[in-house]
Amino acid sequence: MTNVLAIQHVGYKHNFKTILHDVDLTLATGKIVGLLGENGAGKTTLMRLLTGSAKGSGTITVCGDTQPAHHRSHVSFTEQLRGFSGNTRVEQVASFYRTVYPDFDGARFEELVTFLQIDTSLKLAALSKGMKEKVIIALTLARQVNLYLLDEPFSGIDSMSRKRIISSIIKWKPDDATMVISDHYVSEIAPILDEIVVVKDQTVAVHKASDAVREEFGLGIADYYESLYEGSAQRD
Amino acid sequence: MQFDDKVPIYYQIKNYLYHEMLTGQLTPGAKLPAIRQLAVDLTVNVNTVQRALGEMITAGIVTSKRGKGNFVTTDTARLAQLKEQLTMEQLERAYEQLHALNLTDDEIIAGLKQYIAQRGQQHD
Numbered sequence: 612m613t614n615v616l617a618i619q620h621v622g623y624k625h626n627f628k629t630i631l632h633d634v635d636l637t638l639a640t641g642k643i644v645g646l647l648g649e650n651g652a653g654k655t656t657l658m659r660l661l662t663g664s665a666k667g668s669g670t671i672t673v674c675g676d677t678q679p680a681h682h683r684s685h686v687s688f689t690e691q692l693r694g695f696s697g698n699t700r701v702e703q704v705a706s707f708y709r710t711v712y713p714d715f716d717g718a719r720f721e722e723l724v725t726f727l728q729i730d731t732s733l734k735l736a737a738l739s740k741g742m743k744e745k746v747i748i749a750l751t752l753a754r755q756v757n758l759y760l761l762d763e764p765f766s767g768i769d770s771m772s773r774k775r776i777i778s779s780i781i782k783w784k785p786d787d788a789t790m791v792i793s794d795h796y797v798s799e800i801a802p803i804l805d806e807i808v809v810v811k812d813q814t815v816a817v818h819k820a821s822d823a824v825r826e827e828f829g830l831g832i833a834d835y836y837e838s839l840y841e842g843s844a845q846r847d
Numbered sequence: 848m849q850f851d852d853k854v855p856i857y858y859q860i861k862n863y864l865y866h867e868m869l870t871g872q873l874t875p876g877a878k879l880p881a882i883r884q885l886a887v888d889l890t891v892n893v894n895t896v897q898r899a900l901g902e903m904i905t906a907g908i909v910t911s912k913r914g915k916g917n918f919v920t921t922d923t924a925r926l927a928q929l930k931e932q933l934t935m936e937q938l939e940r941a942y943e944q945l946h947a948l949n950l951t952d953d954e955i956i957a958g959l960k961q962y963i964a965q966r967g968q969q970h971d
Contacts, residue, residue, distance in 0.1 A: 643892050774890070781886050781893065802850050803892045822855040822895070831852030 615640045615757050615789045616661070621669035623656055630656050631667065632813040638789050640757065643780070643803055645821075646793040647836055648810035654793040655690075657810065658760045662688045674757050684714070688760040689747045697736030701729065701746055705753075712754055719783070720753035726779055741772040748776055752783045759790040765799055773799060801832040809839060848889050856891055860899035863889070868908070868919055869930050879909065879917040 616638040623631040631653045638644060648654050659665035663679035670677055674685045695704055708715045724731055727745040738746060744764050751759055761780075765773050781803065784790050791808075794800060801821065809817040817839065824835045850859050867873040879885070882900065886893045900917055903909040907925050911917050920926065945955045 641894065643894075777890055778887055781890070782883065784893075786893065798852065801852050802856055802890060802895075805892055805894050822857060825853060825855045829853055833852065 613640050614638060615674060617670075617672040618661075619670045619672075621660060621667055621671060623653070623660060623665065623667035625656075629813055631660075631810075634669070634815050636808060636815050636818060638758075638791070638806075640787050640789055642789045642805040643784065644789065644791045645797065645800060645804040645807045645832070646791050646810065647797055647807055648793075648795065649840075650795055652810045653813065654810055655762055658688055658762055658791070658793065659690070661758070661760065662686045664690070684712075685756055686758045686760060687751045687754040687756045688762075689751045690762065692735060692743065692747065695735055697734060699735050700731070701733055701735070701738075702731040704735070704746070704750065705731065708750055708753070714755040716753055716755055719755075720749060723749035723752055723779060723783060726782070727775055741768045744768055745772065745776065748779055752779065755785070757788050759784065759788060761790065761792045763793050763795070765794060765796070777803060797836050798831070798833040804832065807832060807836070809836065811839060850891070856895045857898040857902070860885075860889065860891065860896060861903060864899070864903065865908070865929065865933060868926060869933070873919050875919055875923055875926060876921040877919045878915075879919065881916060 614637050616636070618634055618636040621631060621634040622629070634657070646654050646657070656665060660667050660671060661673065661682065663682040666679065671679065671682070673682045676682065676685065692704065695707075705717075705720055708720075709717060723729075727749055729742065729745055729749060733742070735743070735746075748761065748764060751761060764776055768776070777800065780790065780792075792800060792804075797807075804821045806818065806820050807824065808815055811817075821832055824830060824832060828835055830838065848863060850856055864873070864879070873879070879900075880888065882896050883893055886896045889896070900909060900911075904911050904917070906929075907922070908920055908929055909917050910920055942955065945958070950958065
């Protein structure tokens with residue numbers, strides 16, 4: 612099995628504060644990976660490093676390519692629709708994507724829009740939290756790449772929208788692509804995760820197959836994740 | 848379907864499909880839904896469904912026909928064997944738990960008979 616991503620000795624500092632330190636991580640192709648960690652643990656920073664939109668130390672290889680400037684073409688990440696004004700309509704964002712990303716598949720986008728029940732004539736400022744996440748998912752999955760990143764797609768979302776989003780991930784993630792989904796509340800996505808990666812104490816503390824966690828510890832993913840924090844609380 | 852997060856998901860998918868077969872929801876020779884469809888229906892990962900089906904194919908319960916999909920075996924003897932095997936697994940689990948309570952074999956049998964009798968009365 613080949614790897615879609617290899618991170619070696621990656622670190623990142625912001626205002627002299629260490630956000631990530633000596634991160635090593637390798638992800639195989641075709642997986643759905645949960646990127647877990649508390650708020651502020653560095654999950655979003657890690658995603659930004661993968662797309663090349665943040666620059667740190669160390670080496671990041673995406674699809675065999677170590678040039679950060681090239682990573683955007685291998686990685687699909689829609690960071691909170693940043694850079695678009697509230698007056699922009701969803702369909703305008705989509706046409707921007709079509710222009711900027713040669714791998715953007717318009718037909719796929721239409722399928723996702725129908726499935727997620729998105730009204731593309733709406734302006735970004737008029738989108739509810741759940742609808743905004745659905746738009747992000749549709750834009751992200753409409754690109755044909757090897758690595759998809761979703762940053763907390765379920766925070767503050769009602770359960771019906773959550774189910775739709777999870778179904779769209781199962782339906783539209785290409786078999787040979789890997790998807791990283793960050794979350795600080797695990798139980799809702801646990802059944803679809805192949806692997807979990809826990810970011811803690813400025814680095815990747817755990818990288819394990821989900822079913823291995825269940826087999827080895829007899830614990831659910833959420834319980835296992837919480838147990839990692841209980842351990843450190845005792846040491847403090 | 849609701850999953851128990853403490854138990855490997857592929858194992859639960861396998862048991863779910865076995866249950867469907869042994870209760871006649873899936874008959875011998877029946878075609879199973881496509882892997883991605885099963886994943887969407889059960890809200891699980893495609894790879895996990897693949898692993899469950901892989902093990903069922905190895906066990907001879909499911910046969911894979913290239914380009915056509917996956918089918919429940921038509922070997923009814925094998926399905927009967929599976930039922931026996933799953934029954935024994937359940938009995939083993941129950942027996943070990945009762946044994947751990949320091950019950951003798953006779954007490955376990957007597958207890959089970961009493962339970963079945965009481966259960967029958969409740970249903971009347």
